[in-house]
Amino acid sequence: MNGAESLLKSLVASDVEVCFGNPGTSEMHFVAALDAVKEMRPVLGLQENVVTGAADGYARMAGKPAATLLHLGPGLANGLSNLHNARRASSPIVNIVGDHASSHARYDAPLASDIAGFARPVSDWVHSSTSARSVGADAARAVAAARSAPGQIATLILPADTAWDAAESVAAPLPLLPRMHADGSTIDRVASALKRGVKTVLLMRGAALLGDALTAAGKIAAKTGARLVCDTFAPRLERGEDRVPVERLPYFGEHAAEFLAGTELLILVGARPPVSFFAYPDKPGWLTPEGCEITVLTHPHEDSAAALSALMEAVDARGAQARVTRREAIALSLDGALDAKSIAQIVAMHLPVNSIVADEGISSTLPHYEILNNAASHDFLNLTGGAIGSMMAVSTGAGxxxxxxxxxxxxxxxxxxxxxxSLWTQARENLDIVTVVFANRGYKVLNNELLRVGAASNGPGAAAMLDLGRPALDWASIGQGLGVPAFRARSRRAFEEAFAAAMAQRGPRLIEAVIE
Amino acid sequence: MNGAESLLKSLVASDVEVCFGNPGTSEMHFVAALDAVKEMRPVLGLQENVVTGAADGYARMAGKPAATLLHLGPGLANGLSNLHNARRASSPIVNIVGDHASSHARYDAPLASDIAGFARPVSDWVHSSTSARSVGADAARAVAAARSAPGQIATLILPADTAWDAAESVAAPLPLLPRMHADGSTIDRVASALKRGVKTVLLMRGAALLGDALTAAGKIAAKTGARLVCDTFAPRLERGEDRVPVERLPYFGEHAAEFLAGTELLILVGARPPVSFFAYPDKPGWLTPEGCEITVLTHPHEDSAAALSALMEAVDARGAQARVTRREAIALSLDGALDAKSIAQIVAMHLPVNSIVADEGISSTLPHYEILNNAASHDFLNLTGGAIGSMMAVSTGAGxxxxxxxxxxxxxxxxxxxxxxSLWTQARENLDIVTVVFANRGYKVLNNELLRVGAASNGPGAAAMLDLGRPALDWASIGQGLGVPAFRARSRRAFEEAFAAAMAQRGPRLIEAVIE
Incomplete structure (x- = not known):
């Protein structure tokens, strides 16, 4: 057994079953060991941001970490922005980053770089293995770090000689720290606050938005009149028919401030106090209304499900009837022009029960978030860290x-x-993913932002940085080129036909919805 | 005038004329200012590694820095691997990275990250502006840092309020440090060594491989019998007909060791002692033969052109006749199977004089490097830092x-x-770039590496990480989808026809050369 095999077997022993990767020369022993450790499923991405984004999506749905396999500093660097998003999603991930053999480090060869330096801004845990004999134990520690609540990024740097030298053993998994529970005094404090009957918002994120925890929140709301609100970009929430509806904090700070106006008590459930996404001249950044009391039920690393259950008991809401979403008929003529709203309506109509929606529609979907709730029950995944290029990769891992x-x-x-x-990996793995591209031929959100920041100009210089229409991207060809059957829809009727057909068949599809 | 305008005008005053970028909300004042500062040409890339790679290519050909405009930490992160390559190319680049307004920093908003942390591993100079009134001066300092020999990466972080607040002035350019000359004693020392008549190699990189410096090296070689050798991945060199031929240090360490065997004197001209690209079990990393003397004519930051000229005088070689490349007839039947070699031959046949070749063919071009020299005179650009995904972006900037x-x-x-x-920017800017994709449907270099590192297996697990054939990428569709006329060639005849046609027309083209 060499270090690579010890590493892989130790990852498997710690319940890591999938490795998203894009290896290079320094990772060849790891790659070779994949044939000796069949319990690890290798999934190739053609650029590392696919790899890391897929690991994020996998973690959000599987509730446990995948490994990534990245080639030296540049391979890690290519995946950093989706690790940033994953960090903001509290997704557990174990990055394995190859490095030059330790004997080679002194030469500053062309691919040498400060790998730990690249890793630190996105990683909660960074370690460079020093020996093939310790690499298995290092892997177990990395998994434990990644699984620390609420979910962390662990980066293990693997010099090539620690992969190719002889190893001794497979490391046993480490015990996980028990998740912190909100103690009785916290439950009592929050329950008393809730019973005061003031205008209250429960701002929720994480496990609070799923399963029994969400139902408990619904009962608390029914009993106390509190509003249920989630972060604008919660990593994952359950929505649609028969689910407890949760209002979304609006994206723009001034809208969020208006939305929260009059709130007297803000209870944080795995969330942090709301702040605006960006700063603007003369607009608020801190969004909690003046005079509003903030109290914490759970910090992000604490167990929101247990706390909501206890809180439900404490406010005597177990028998309350939580409000749930009922679907309404959608009035849509298929003769009108295709636009973002009609796309959202058609998606909501045809979305099958228990599906997953991954949203990076930005200016096309933010205004139509409620329309998408008028659908069969589904999980909704958001772009958490604001680094665009996330959700096609997240979908890939979710698949x-x-x-x-x-x-x-x-x-x-x-x-x-x-x-x-990402499309190519979806094709290669035959994942059941339908990608709807809102083809508005521009960074439309930025045209709005240009006005919002009070910038005076919108001339050709600015347009050169914001317009995607010259030349127009031909998504049908791009999808086809990457192995995904692709269709272009310019009308509501064509979009509905393509989307309904995609829902009825298994396998990757792309629909370019032209909404110029 | 606001800070953004002061920044842009100060960059222009320091002779920065092009800004490759992909902005976001925090950069909107900079974007707006582009309409007030017409001397700055904005060029959009659809992912930041295009942006930074283009800045690298621009610097290699223009000999001066472009600016990049990047959106916060994740935007910088997406461009890091090509900044790694640019750093290895000694390309001067000024990165402008937007940041949240300083008032917003305390909130740890979703897009907040450790920007300086991301920047440091690739940057020689990092600074975060603190005021709109100093941002122009900061820009001048950034340009001076980038232009410090031999060319550096300077990263200026621009909090949004330093762009939108009122500014006072445009900063004057800073004086550049004079380039260091090798002093007389160095020239004497190297000349004496050369005159000893031992087996000598001049290992060259940087300015030594261009223009009069290259001619001087050719004369020195003619006079003294020294071999002229360049680094495997020199950033730029002049090759082809009538140019002084320079041998390339082989890629694989054991080949390089063999190539240098018997060398008694190694003279470094802007190069560093040769080391292998990767480490392998039981293969050499340090490639200078045992007992060979190493002497330095110029370090990378010193003036190799001046030093070679002085050395030419010192060895009395001014009147020597440098050997230059003469083109030979290429014997190629158009009936054989299309393969990497025949592609190189056809490229060499049709390459127009004064063209630029950007090479990231890896396993398809490394063995055919000499064939590509049997062509009209051209500049040859290499992937310098080993981070793949470089040269299509480098071409874009060179264009x-x-x-x-x-x-x-x-x-x-x-x-x-x-x-x-990159293809989309090439289409948008109507650049005269022909992309030849060697479609071998795999990371072929890694299949070789798997054997070289002594990894035993080449089973389905390993293949899952190395094979690109399932599904096959359809490059003709991909090119088309990104706005570049694209063709697929499966035979020599078809490739020759497509390539000759592309040479005869101006504008971007893509040719998928299928060599499965």
């Missing part, structure tokens, strides 16, 4: 974690270009 | 710097997928 669920990616054309390579 | 020169990018399919978005 590996949840092969029996239909996945719909909603993505703007600007975003879709960032990790367009 | 902006040298709009009147035909550019041919030779790229493997694995590499081409990395920054495939």
């Amino acid at each position: 590996i974690a949840s092969p029996d669920r239909k996945i719909v990616t909603l993505v703007g054309d600007g975003s879709a270009m960032y990790t367009v390579q | 902006i710097a040298s709009p009147d020169r035909k550019i041919v990018t030779l790229v493997g399919d694995g590499s081409a997928m990395y920054t495939v978005q």
Whole structure:
């Protein structure tokens, strides 16, 4: 057994079953060991941001980490922006980053770089293995670090000689730290606050938005009149028919401030106090209304499900009837022009039960978020860290974690270009993912932002940086080129036909929805 | 005038004329200012590795820095691997990275990250502006840092308020440090060594491989019998007909060791002692033969052109006749199977004089490097830092710097997928770039590496990480989808026809050369 095999077997022993990767020469022993460790499933991405984004999506759906395999500093660097998003999603990930053999480090060869330096801004845990004999134990520590609540990024640097030298053993998994529970005094404090009957918002994120925790929140709301609100970009939430509806904090700070106006008590459930996404001249950054009391039920690393259950008991809401979403008829003529709203309506109509929606539609979907709730029950995944190029990769990993669920990616054309390579992995793994590209031929959100920041100009210089229409991206060809059957829809009727057909068949599809 | 305008005008005053970028909300004042500062040409890339790679290519051809405009930490992160390559190319680049307004920093908003942390591993100079009133001066300092010999990466972080607040002035350019000359004693020392008549290699990189410096090296070689050798991946060299031929240090360490065997004196001209690209079990990393003396004519930051000229005088070689490349007839039947060699031959046949070749063909071009020298005179650009996904972006920037020169990018399919978005910028800017994709449907170099590192297996697990054939990438569709006329060639005849046609017309083209 060499170090690579010890590493792989130790990862498997710690319940890591999937490795998304794009290896290079320094990772060849790891690659070779994949044939000796069949319990590890290798999944290739054609650029590392696909790899890391897929690991994020996998973690969100599987609730446990995948490994990534990255080639030296540049391979890690290519995947950093989706690791940034994963960090903001609290997704557990174990990065394995190859390095030059330790004997080679002194030469500053062309591919040498400060790998730990690249890793630190996105990693909660960074370690460079020093010996093949310790690499298995290092892997177990990396998995434990990644699984620390609420989910962390662990980066293990693997010098080539620690992969090729002889190793002794497979490391046993480390015990996980028990998740912190909110103690009785916290429950009592929050329950008393809730019983005061003031205007209250429960701001929720993480496990609070799933399963029984969400139902408990619904009962608390029914009993106390509190509003249920989630972060604008929660990593994952359950929505649609029969699910407890949760209001979304608006994206723009001034809208969020208006939305929260009058709130007297803000209870944080795995969330942090709301702040605006960006700063603007003369607009607020801190969004909690003046005079509003903030109290914490759970910090992000604490167990929101247990706390909500206890809180439900404490406010005597177990028997309360939580409000749930009922679907309404959608009034849509198929003769009108295709636009973002009609696309959202058609998606909501046809979305199958238990599907997954991954949203990076930005200016095309933010205004139509409620329309998408008028659908069969589904999981909704958001772009958490604001680094575009996330959700096509997240879908890819979600498809590996949840092969029996239909996945719909909603993505703007600007975003879709960032990790367009995701489509190829979706084709290769025959994932059941339908990508809807909102082809508005521009970074439309930025045209709005240009006005919002009070910038005076919108001339050709600015347009050169914001317009994608010259030349127009031909998404049908791009999808086809990457192995995904692709269709272009310019009308509501054509989009409905293509989308309904994609819902009825298994396998990757792309629909370019032209909404110029 | 606001800070953004002061910044842009100060960059222009320091002779920065092009800004490759992909902005976001925090950069909107900079974008707006582009309409007030017409002397700055904005060029959009659809992913930041295109942006930074283009800045590298621009610098290699223009000999001066472009600016990049990047959106916060993730935007910088997406461009890091090509900044790694640019750093290895000693290309001067000024990165402008937007940041949240300083008032917003305390909130740890979703897009907040450690920007300086991302920047440091690739940057020689990092600074975060603190005021709109100093941002112009900061820009001048950044340009001076970038232009410090031999060319550096300077990263200026621009909090949004330093762009939108009122500014006072445009900064004057800073004086550049004079380039260090090798002093007389160095010239004497190297000349004496050369005159000893031992087996000598001049290992050259940087300015030594261009223009009069290259001619001087040729004369020195003619006079003294020294071999002229360049680094395996020199950033830029002049090759082809009538140019002084320079041997290339072989890629694989054991080949390089064999190539240098018997060398008694190694003279470094802007180069560093040769080391292998990767480490392998039981193969050498340090490639200078045992007992060989190493002497330095110029370090990378010193003036190799001046030193070679002085050395030419010192060894009395001014009147010597430098050997130059004469083209030979190429014996190629158009009836044989299309393969990497025949592609290189056809490229060499049709390459127009004064063109630029950007090479990331890896396993397809490394063995045929000499064939490509049997061509009209041209500049040859290499992947310097080993991070794949470089040269299509480098070509894009070279096309902006040298709009009147035909550019041919030779790229493997694995590499081409990395920054495939480059094609769109080539189409948008109507650059005269022909991309030849060697479609061998795999990371072929890694199949070789798997054997070289002594890894035993080549089973389905390993293949899952190395094979690109399932599904096959359809480059004709991909090119078309990104706005570049694209053709597929499966035979020598078809390739020759497509390539000759592309040489005869101006504008971007892609040719998928299928060599399965």
